Amino acid sequence: MLQILTPSGALLTEEPPLSLDLTRRLYRAMVQARVYDHKGSALQRQGRLATYAPFEGQEAAQVGSAAALEPTDWMAGTYRDAAAMWMQGYPMELLLAGRTGDERGGSPPVGVPVLPPSITVGGHMVHAVGLAWGSRLRGENRIAITYFGDGATSEGDFHEAMNFAAVFEVGCVFLCQNNGWAISLPVERQTRSESIAEKAIAYGMPGVLVDGNDVFAVYQATAAAVERARAGEGPTLIEAVTYRIGPHTTADDPGRYRSTDEAEEWKRRDPLERVRIYLSERDEWSPEWQEELEEAAADEVDRAVTAAEALVAFDAADIFSGMYADLPEHLLAQQSEAAGE
Amino acid sequence: MLQILTPSGALLTEEPPLSLDLTRRLYRAMVQARVYDHKGSALQRQGRLATYAPFEGQEAAQVGSAAALEPTDWMAGTYRDAAAMWMQGYPMELLLAGRTGDERGGSPPVGVPVLPPSITVGGHMVHAVGLAWGSRLRGENRIAITYFGDGATSEGDFHEAMNFAAVFEVGCVFLCQNNGWAISLPVERQTRSESIAEKAIAYGMPGVLVDGNDVFAVYQATAAAVERARAGEGPTLIEAVTYRIGPHTTADDPGRYRSTDEAEEWKRRDPLERVRIYLSERDEWSPEWQEELEEAAADEVDRAVTAAEALVAFDAADIFSGMYADLPEHLLAQQSEAAGE
Amino acid sequence: MSVLTVAGALNQALGQALDKYQEAVLIGEDVGQTGGVFRVSDGLLGRFGAERVIDTPVAESGIVGVALGMAMAGLRPIVEIQFMGFSYPAYDQIVSHVSRIRNRSRHRFTAPMVIRLPYGGGIGAAEHHSESMEAVYAHVPGLKVVVPSTPYDAKGLLLAAVEDPDPVIFCEPIRLYRAIKEEVPEEWYTTPLGSARVEREGSDVTLISWGAMMKETREAAERLAAGGVEAEVIDLRSLVPLDSQTVFESVVTTGRVVVVHEAPRTGGFGAELAAQIQENCLDSLLAPILRVTGWDTIFPLKRSEHHYLPSPERIVAAVEATLEV
């Protein structure tokens, strides 16, 4: 398992893979993610968001991997991948709008190469393969990354996506956040393979196992996979080993299936803390800076929440208007009927 | 790749894995298969069978593996697995009846633990897993074997079947006949894995690569997998490397996608010939015996064809009567309507 | 007798089915340890153990296909797919194999299994969690399709489905899981598949619905009664087999029909009802049969659900339209 920065902040390589500057930027992004995540659960409790899927503990896996992309690279992630998505340009307010139950949350601005979060488990990986392949056929220099969980590896579509990507040497990076659980099923009962990374062998594809809580390791592994993809050498599977500290969603009660010890144990491998120590030891972190970051992060989330909540609710006609480029007659008639005309 | 008997009939182990007696029986079964197969294509040309899927070249893979089973073990194979199926008790006349386009071909006698041949690619492997698992829950000492092709390994259902079997340690043997082709797609473009056997790693399952034209090797590998399954130690994937000498079906024209050289090359690795040499060198084969076998085989096929063709065609009411245990009213009404009542 | 919700009645029925049939198993994602995302199988893992209450990997096609294999081996699997919207990955197994193995093998192998599909909207869920696609199962020969709307029927229909020798698609209205309570007998009883229930008698118009939409239909009937219009309300309970007789008998008396369903209109099961009614009762029809349905759109997210779901108002308006003819 690739590890570069230990939980106690020690560097295992001679040279760090990232400049201090970039390290600070990624740390900032992880703080942003942590603040967003806590706020998400809080807003759900207040009834302002529908069910929310927390990702505390997975910040490094998302931030480290997304940081290795070019701005035009495609991304297809899940309901739990907010940080990766906004790093690739998906506006935070749209992610929140989606969670308030507004379709406009699925519509990033033109130029943002990120699909709306996948709600079905497993179905979006084939799309990422098609996006990268399609761009290659168009002569564009774009690769794709797709995020998914340990549970998703059991779906048939995972298999078909991996196989297509390998057979056609598609520039697609498969980034599995193995967070230990798929709702109540632990990964040991999801699969008997030694690791998820090892599943790559079945497709003749490189598989890389990384400490998913080590932003350096995740960045380095992803950068290598992205380079390989961009060079036309085909796909890579990366397994980022991490842990879902919170419940599956705000509707879930982890007490039914796991002990709190487990989460406590994983909190000692926190992805933020090790970077904090690393920066701090190099005089690049201070309590004041931390406060500054947290405040800025909270402001950003507040701004996004305000923007999301400012969206005027759809009227009845709007639920029709996204259905086709041109509404056929029967839908126009239903639209009038719905609008009470 | 496990090989015990070379194409020229040389034994690579000190002791043969099978007695001479059993070897003679398996040779007889392979002759039966070859005769059946040629007859199948001929009957189709005469318009007496619907499309027929030849399996010349794959006799050892089917006969060697089926020989390793107990009579109560479950079997779920495909349209190309006639020899395996009748070895496990499926009456030859029913396989032929199916090919004449008669539903009764799908209905083996009670006690024959063989599903009707799967026509969809990939869908039946999960059934084999369920059969073995179900029997285990019922306390029966039965395992299952499922036959499928190289093409089927690309379907999502292959993945799900393998994963379920591994996770729940189901006594299921996955026997892939890699015959080089899925209609017009060569196996090199079906997958990028080094072998199909290697795909087992993705499920934490043993994977075994055998010379599929070597009946000794196939028998030995299957016997080991069956033993493992029966001992409750879980599933095994076996890749039997072989070749489809004929067309995909009688409707197919292989000239469109492969050279005849390839088939000629494979004919030199014929599964029957090497056993013939082996037996002959031990004075267990003679031209007279060969003639006897071929005649008996032809008689058996003729008998089966006669029986299949003797089935009186369904009348209209019969196409309803297989639908439910008790036909609901709307079907009874339709049945009368169809019968012109 | 105890007073139970739909979820409670289903839980009791599942327990009794596992009790009575040693060969019954419950299989699905998160059905064991957590008791299912809707807690419908709460407590069953503890009572029956992990051999019979099986938490599976996330693979719907595998779940259904493996359960079919179990059924052919002599078990009586009860499958839970977490939401109807996640049954589509299993559509091939259901349509190509579950519904066909009996006919394919001329009764030699059968599929005595139940596939439970929580369905329908109105709980502000994410996309794919609010599907009402019962029609794409009702069109498949070899299946039965059942939809309870009350705690009493939920138990009776589920036990009948478990007893049934053929595969049953069992649609559970999510919105009603805990919305209503009623007395449910402790003992084993079955509600026959293929018998509709006339929930309310009336002679002015026939309202036909099933599942979650029974609530709105019932409410509409009450409002109509307040205005002096007596609606007969039929809860189909089972789409396949369909109790056409009960429907026709009502239509012959009322001459006016409104069908209510949550599914999109085009090709919804309401079309089948209209087709059968006009074929059998044309002379009795005083007005066209109207359909009050979900629109031919994707089921909207939380903020717009109310624009989609048929409301008592829409039902009343449709009835008034048929009365004007």
Next chain:
Amino acid sequence: MSVLTVAGALNQALGQALDKYQEAVLIGEDVGQTGGVFRVSDGLLGRFGAERVIDTPVAESGIVGVALGMAMAGLRPIVEIQFMGFSYPAYDQIVSHVSRIRNRSRHRFTAPMVIRLPYGGGIGAAEHHSESMEAVYAHVPGLKVVVPSTPYDAKGLLLAAVEDPDPVIFCEPIRLYRAIKEEVPEEWYTTPLGSARVEREGSDVTLISWGAMMKETREAAERLAAGGVEAEVIDLRSLVPLDSQTVFESVVTTGRVVVVHEAPRTGGFGAELAAQIQENCLDSLLAPILRVTGWDTIFPLKRSEHHYLPSPERIVAAVEATLEV
């Protein structure tokens, strides 16, 4: 102009589509090297190369899902699934993603793609090779569903489907691939999706059908004419969008309707037609709308196909029944 079969017209259309749209690709099992199991894409690999005519592994969900990704990246994929019966493994991709990506992203990502499904029985094929399940696609909001029955329309509708900015399920009647020939213009032309074709005028009864069943319907109309009954014959060509207007106009004149389809009766698209016709033309109906359809059974194997497929005799008998009312 050349005289072409349906297969020939489709082949020409595919070639022209790949010619005109640099972003068009053809993707499926055996579509390249062999030209497809029905040879509909014969010669296209040679003309357009393996980058644009793509032979895939055996994985229908993957084919459709990857094609959707390509579509979102700006391509215009034309997918071939070998037989409609093998589209069910891709049902989830079609229903959950292809049909929805436009609405999910409010037009930001779209699926301008065609999914070609050879369908229908009558060629003595094995199980799963004779499906007519167009209704399970017609019920899915966001899709269009098209079924040509002649060489001319096959080309025109396919080119319209390729031009269409939304996903089109394109059902190709296997039995008619080589059964009829007619003159087909060389140049690019489109037949608008959502316009039915009145193939024969008549005032006594309206016969409505589509795809393969047009052959039997046409034959029935001829036999009826011989007996002095003038049937108006409508080829729907497109189920979604549906040209209801053309249907209603005919029904208003004839007052009698027989719908013919090969799919099972319950929940088939004939039900939707009956529902719409009675809703809009009840006063004009002189007799119940009858449906002549496949039975609610599995499509039988070769020896029994004739028991299942609607025949001209059954259509004529239904017409006679409506005339007796």
